[in-house]
Amino acid sequence: MSTSVLVLGGTGEARRLAAELTERTGYTVVSSLAGRVRDPRVPDGAVRVGGFGGELGLAAWVQEHAIDVVIDATHPFADRITTNAVGAARRTGCGLLILRRPGWQPRPGDDWRWVSSLLEAARSLAPAERRVFLATGRQGLAAFADLDDHEFLLRCVDPPDPESPRPRKLEVLLERGPFAVEGERELLREHRIDVVVTKDSGGEMTAAKLVAARELGLPVIVVRRPPPPEAPRVATVEAAIAWLDDYAG
Numbered sequence: 072m073s074t075s076v077l078v079l080g081g082t083g084e085a086r087r088l089a090a091e092l093t094e095r096t097g098y099t100v101v102s103s104l105a106g107r108v109r110d111p112r113v114p115d116g117a118v119r120v121g122g123f124g125g126e127l128g129l130a131a132w133v134q135e136h137a138i139d140v141v142i143d144a145t146h147p148f149a150d151r152i153t154t155n156a157v158g159a160a161r162r163t164g165c166g167l168l169i170l171r172r173p174g175w176q177p178r179p180g181d182d183w184r185w186v187s188s189l190l191e192a193a194r195s196l197a198p199a200e201r202r203v204f205l206a207t208g209r210q211g212l213a214a215f216a217d218l219d220d221h222e223f224l225l226r227c228v229d230p231p232d233p234e235s236p237r238p239r240k241l242e243v244l245l246e247r248g249p250f251a252v253e254g255e256r257e258l259l260r261e262h263r264i265d266v267v268v269t270k271d272s273g274g275e276m277t278a279a280k281l282v283a284a285r286e287l288g289l290p291v292i293v294v295r296r297p298p299p300p301e302a303p304r305v306a307t308v309e310a311a312i313a314w315l316d317d318y319a320g
C-alpha cells in the first residue's frame with residue numbers, strides 16, 4: 072500500500088522533496104503552495120494551491136484526502152502554517168515531519184547584528200546607515216514605513232502591495248534567486264548600500280549577499296528565526312526521505 076504524503080511547500084527543499092518522492096514507488100505525493108507568488112516554481116507531481124482555512128481546515132483536508140504524513144517544508148519564517156500543521160497532525164493523528172534547512176552562521180570578517188523581528192531591525196538602523204538593502208521580501212515592508220530619513224532598496228519576486236504602508240524613499244527591484252556573489256557585490260556597490268537587512272533564511276540560494284557584504288565590510292542586520300515547533304525535525308531532503316522510509320516501514 073502506498074503512503075500518502077502532503078508536502079507543505081514554497082521552498083527549494085519542498086520542490087526537491089516532491090521530485091524525489093514522485094520518482095519513488097510506495098508514495099503518493101501532493102504539494103501545497105500558499106499561492107502568494109504570481110508565477111511560482113511549481114513542484115513535480117500533484118499540486119494544490121491556496122490556504123486551507125487554518126488548523127481546522129488543514130485537519131479536514133488531511134482527513135478528506137487520507138493523508139498519512141504531512142511534511143512541513145515551508146520557509147523557516149512561515150510560522151503560521153507550521154503551527155497549523157502541528158495542530159492538524161495532533162487532531163488527525165497523521166505523521167508530521169518538519170524539514171528546515173539550517174540557519175546561517177557568521178564567519179570571520181562578518182559584522183552581523185541579530186534582532187528578533189523586522190520592527191526591531193527597523194529600530195536598530197543607525198542614522199549613518201542611510202542606504203538600506205532590504206532582502207526581506209515584500210511582506211515585511213511596513214516595518215520600515217515611517218523611516219523617512221533612510222533610502223531603501225527592496226528586492227522581491229512580486230511587487231509589494233500598493234495598499235500596504237511603505238517607506239517614502241523606496242526603490243523596488245523585482246528579481247528571483249539564486250544570486251551569485253559577483254552580482255550581489257555589484258548591486259551593493261552600485262546602490263552605495265550602507266547596511267543589509269535579511270531574515271536568517273539559511274540555504275545557498277540567497278547566501279551570496281552575506282559574502283558580498285563581508286567583502287565590502289558592510290554590516291548586516293539578521294532577523295532571528297521564530298522558535299521551531301515541538302515535532303520531529305530534519306535539515307535535509309535526504310534526511311526527510313530516510314525518516315519517511317522509516318515511518319512507512
Ligand code: NAP
Pocket residue numbers: 079080081082103104105107120121122123124125126128129144145146148149150151152153155208270
Ligand atoms: P505563514 O504566515 O506561515 O502562513 C499564512 C497562511 O498562508 C497560512 O495560515 C495558510 O493559510 C497559508 N499558507 C502558508 N503556506 C502554505 C502552503 N504551503 N500551502 C497552503 N497554504 C499555505 O506563511 P508566509 O510567511 O505568508 O509564507 C507563505 C508561503 O511562502 C509559505 O508556503 C512559505 O514556504 C513561502 N515562503 C515564505 C517566505 C517568508 O519569508 N515567510 C519566504 C519564502 C517562501 P490557511 O490558514 O488558510 O491554511
